[in-house]
Amino acid sequence: xxxxxxxxxxxxxxxxxxxxxxxxxxxxxxxxxxxxxxxxxxxxxxxxxxxxxxxxxxxxxxxxxxxxxxxxxxxxxxxxxxxxxxxxxxxxxxxxxxxxxxxxxxxxxxxxxxxxxxxxxxxxxxxxxxxxxxxxxxxxxxxxxxxxxxxxxxxxxxxxxxxxxxxxxxxxxxxxxxxxxxxxxxxxxxxxxxxxxxxxxxxxxxxxxxxxxxxxxxxxxxxxxxxxxxxxxxxxxxxxxxxxxxxxxxxxxxxxxxxxxxxxxxxxxxxxxxxxxxxxxxxxxxxxxxxxxxxxxxxxxxxxxxxxxxxxxxxxxxxxxxxxxxxxxxxxxxxxxxxxxxxxxxxxxxxxxxxxxxxxxxxxxxxxxxxxxxxxxxxxxxxxxxxxxxxxxxxxxxxxxxxxxxxxxxxxxxxxxxxxxx
Amino acid sequence: xxxxxxxxxxxxxxxxxxxxxxxxxxxxxxxxxxxxxxxxxxxxxxxxxxxxxxxxxxxxxxxxxxxxxxxxxxxxxxxxxxxxxxxxxxxxxxxxxxxxxxxxxxxx
Numbered sequence: 437x438x439x440x441x442x443x444x445x446x447x448x449x450x451x452x453x454x455x456x457x458x459x460x461x462x463x464x465x466x467x468x469x470x471x472x473x474x475x476x477x478x479x480x481x482x483x484x485x486x487x488x489x490x491x492x493x494x495x496x497x498x499x500x501x502x503x504x505x506x507x508x509x510x511x512x513x514x515x516x517x518x519x520x521x522x523x524x525x526x527x528x529x530x531x532x533x534x535x536x537x538x539x540x541x542x543x544x545x546x547x548x549x550x551x552x553x554x555x556x557x558x559x560x561x562x563x564x565x566x567x568x569x570x571x572x573x574x575x576x577x578x579x580x581x582x583x584x585x586x587x588x589x590x591x592x593x594x595x596x597x598x599x600x601x602x603x604x605x606x607x608x609x610x611x612x613x614x615x616x617x618x619x620x621x622x623x624x625x626x627x628x629x630x631x632x633x634x635x636x637x638x639x640x641x642x643x644x645x646x647x648x649x650x651x652x653x654x655x656x657x658x659x660x661x662x663x664x665x666x667x668x669x670x671x672x673x674x675x676x677x678x679x680x681x682x683x684x685x686x687x688x689x690x691x692x693x694x695x696x697x698x699x700x701x702x703x704x705x706x707x708x709x710x711x712x713x714x715x716x717x718x719x720x721x722x723x724x725x726x727x728x729x730x731x732x733x734x735x736x737x738x739x740x741x742x743x744x745x746x747x748x749x750x751x752x753x754x755x756x757x758x759x760x761x762x763x764x765x766x767x768x769x770x771x772x773x774x775x776x777x778x779x780x781x782x783x784x785x786x787x788x789x790x791x792x793x794x795x796x797x798x799x800x801x802x803x804x805x806x807x808x809x810x811x812x813x814x815x816x817x818x819x820x821x822x823x824x825x826x827x828x829x830x831x832x833x834x835x836x837x838x839x840x841x842x843x844x845x846x847x848x849x850x851x852x853x854x855x856x857x858x
Numbered sequence: 859x860x861x862x863x864x865x866x867x868x869x870x871x872x873x874x875x876x877x878x879x880x881x882x883x884x885x886x887x888x889x890x891x892x893x894x895x896x897x898x899x900x901x902x903x904x905x906x907x908x909x910x911x912x913x914x915x916x917x918x919x920x921x922x923x924x925x926x927x928x929x930x931x932x933x934x935x936x937x938x939x940x941x942x943x944x945x946x947x948x949x950x951x952x953x954x955x956x957x958x959x960x961x962x963x964x965x966x
Binding site: 651 | 879880882883884885913914915916917918919921922925926927928929930932933949950951952955963964965
């Protein structure tokens with residue numbers, strides 16, 4: 437007897453390092469933000485500190501855990517064996533060294549040579565990742581909407597890292613025929629919307645209904661989401677490179693419509709869920725969606741030209757990363773990592789003796805306090821940006837930091853768990 | 859190999875025994891979740907056939923649940939032959955969940 441989803445998964449030791457790198461990076465990013473309030477509050481988004489923080493977040497924290505989780509989840513979602521476990525390990529070391537080198541190169545004066553060398557390592561990691569993903573899901577006929585989003589997201593990831601490498605080379609030897617800041621905006625937009633958001637939509641469209649026991653969903657809203665977000669991205673890219681501002685507003689508008697379709701899909705799942713009681717891992721996951729609504733509101737305010745203390749287009753990006761993407765990832769950590777470690781340690785003993793459950797591998801109280809500090813922290817942090825209040829900034833980032841420390845404690849407790857007998 | 863009269867079990871006792879098998883994500887036993895569609899006890903050889911489904915195709919815990927069913931029955935009825943068949947028809951739905959299962963899913 438077998439279940440393809442479990443049997444096709446790669447070994448735990450090849451995916452756990454991605455989760456550890458992610459949890460450590462989250463704390464480092466929060467510490468960096470806390471120690472550089474002026475760089476964050478003064479709305480100068482392309483300074484060296486902001487570039488360092490952004491890359492710790494997007495590469496060390498988000499991309500790392502997404503890579504690890506995908507290698508674990510692709511067999512589950514698409515009922516296919518992962519194409520190559522050796523590639524998985526190579527990708528981790530390339531991502532780790534590339535991210536570390538790239539962030540140090542940014543922090544110490546945007547060193548052009550360092551950015552080029554370590555940016556190249558990231559590009560190699562991405563190429564190997566794409567091979568592993570496409571070869572794994574290529575033949576599957578399961579979850580067609582998710583497959584479309586995932587395949588598209590890795591294309592955007594490629595475009596993002598290529599644009600990043602071009603920018604790095606331009607630092608070393610200026611060659612771009614236009615202002616590099618426009619390519620930097622394209623790079624950011626492709627990475628955040630094209631890579632993260634497309635991928636998150638794919639994974640959540642399968643996992644959230646699965647966790648909440650919702651079946652037979654209408655997938656049409658997902659295809660509408662796909663169409664509007666894809667068109668928004670393409671038009672956004674064209675507007676940045678051609679400086680046609682009208683296109684940029686159309687792009688934001690289409691992006692908002694795409695997000696509304698996605699939110700509607702999630703809302704239907706949530707409202708019709710048979711599993712009424714949500715644990716804190718799922719609660720935290722669901723808290724990401726109000727943050728997405730906040731991002732949509734800030735995009736709408738930007739479109740109609742409302743002036744605030746902070747550039748609303750930048751605020752929109754910060755809310756998407758720290759509010760939506762980070763909150764979702766921090767919640768889903770508890771729905772992936774404990775299960776990976778539990779299967780590794782306890783599967784040989786299942787049924788033969790009474791074993792712990794995956795939820796017993798971490799401290800539930802720590803998770804609960806992590807939830808409260810994270811949610812209150814990001815509400816105060818975003819308020820401080822909108823109101824330009826330094827005191828609020830410190831309270832908000834302080835709470836986020838406590839949440840990040842609690843999170844790391846739980847992650848390490850899971851990773852270093854030793855078998856216990858009941 | 860054991861003879862049926864050596865053991866005191868039937869479909870009902872197997873049903874009760876399988877209540878020990880807990881879904882690791884939902885913390886509800888598989889009988890109350892309605893994951894077991896059929897239990898058939900056979901005399902020669904002494905064996906039990908279980909038709910089992912999962913709450914969703916590709917459930918990452920599926921393999922562990924199947925193993926739990928097999929090992930729990932081996933442990934409780936030494937010498938028994940257990941055949942677990944994973945089935946997808948009819949598709950699992952909340953209508954298959956018992957009243958106790960509904961309560962457990964509501965309160966966690």
